[in-house]
Amino acid sequence: MHMDIRQLRYFVTLAETRHFGRAAELLHIAQPALSQQIKQLENELQVELLDRSTRPVGLTSAGISLLREGREILSKVARAEALTRQESRKNGGRLVIGVTGTAALEFAVPVLRAFGKRRPNVQISLREMSSPDQLAALERGHIHIGFVRPPVEDERISIRLVHTEPFCVALPADHLQAQRDSIRLAELNGTSLVIFARDEAPGFRDLMLHVCRSAGYVPKTIQDAPQMTTMLCLVGGGFGCALVPVSARHLAIPGVVYRPLLDYSPLVELYAAWMPDKHAPFISELLDVIEKIQVSTG
Structure with missing residues (x-):
């Protein structure tokens, strides 16, 4: 039977x-x-x-x-x-995380390692997306939490500052100023600027342009690029310089060198963003892991 x-x-x-x-x-x-x-x-x-x-x-x-x-x-x-x-x-489950390209280079690695030790049975799905795309994905429920550049104007989204880092300059290796140990942006006058396209990272782009104007740097031309790797490939190809977070130095692009800035500039901010009304799993634990890492490295 x-x-x-x-x-x-x-x-x-x-x-x-x-x-x-x-x-x-x-x-x-x-x-x-x-x-x-x-x-x-x-x-x-x-x-x-x-x-x-x-x-x-x-x-x-x-x-x-x-x-x-x-x-x-x-x-x-x-x-x-x-x-x-x-x-x-x-004890298990799945956490879908959105992250910008530069945040994935430096910030995300120790966070994911620490969270994985705490929750070894949780499957992590990491999706590299622009900040605007992450905010849209949060609203649609396609990701549980994102790591984005400001601004975040949707009041339904909760945010928390999780990481800051300074800017540096990415230069073609054969650029005259590439031989310097550090650079003032005004010394790059006449050099073209490669920068994020507005629809990909509007807040980030505006911050970069503000830093350039404040330092007296007037680029010959401005060329848009959709992603950090694209920007740096254009720099390596001799199409200009780029203002990037120092974490970008982990990208070893042929023909590109990175130099610290002598100019004062605001720090590049990274925020955790999530929809509190969706009650996504493990977010509080991930934020707790981030806070403990910040305390231990602070």
Whole structure:
């Protein structure tokens, strides 16, 4: 004898509704398929469960007994499934993280390593995205938390400052100023500037331009690029210099050198961003890991 949970659920639904059509509708299957499954169950048990001569459909004594036991079995199955999911959320699960390219270079690595040690059963999905794309993905529920550059103007999104770093200059290796140990931006007058496109990182772009203007740097031309690696490839190709966070130095692009700035400039800020109303898993723990790393390195 073999009776699976699906057949038992079909029978209990039919026994409670006493109507094949209604039961099939509730179960989202065709009525002939339901009839076939119930008949197969009766054949396997070698008993008649239904009195098909009445309207609504009646139950035999065997059917009444199976209904009583079936309800209890299905209740236990549902409880077991709920407890399993609860335990999975506690000890496992999945966390989808958005991150900008430069944040992934330096900030994200120790954070992910520390979080992985705390929650080894949690699957981490890391998605490199621009800040505007991350904010849109948070709203749609495509990521649980993002690490973005300001500004964040949507009041529904919670943010927390998690990392700051200074700017440096990326130069073509054959640029005259590349031989210097450190650089003032005004010394680059006449050199073209490679910078983030506005739709990719509007806040970051505005900050870069502010730093350049404040330092008296007037670029020959301005060339947009969609991503940090694209910017640095253009720099390596001799198309200009770029103002980048110091973490970009981890990108070893042929023909590119990185030099510290002598000019005063604001720090580059990175914020954690999440939707508090979506109750995404593990966010508080990830933020706690970040805070502990900041304290230990501060």
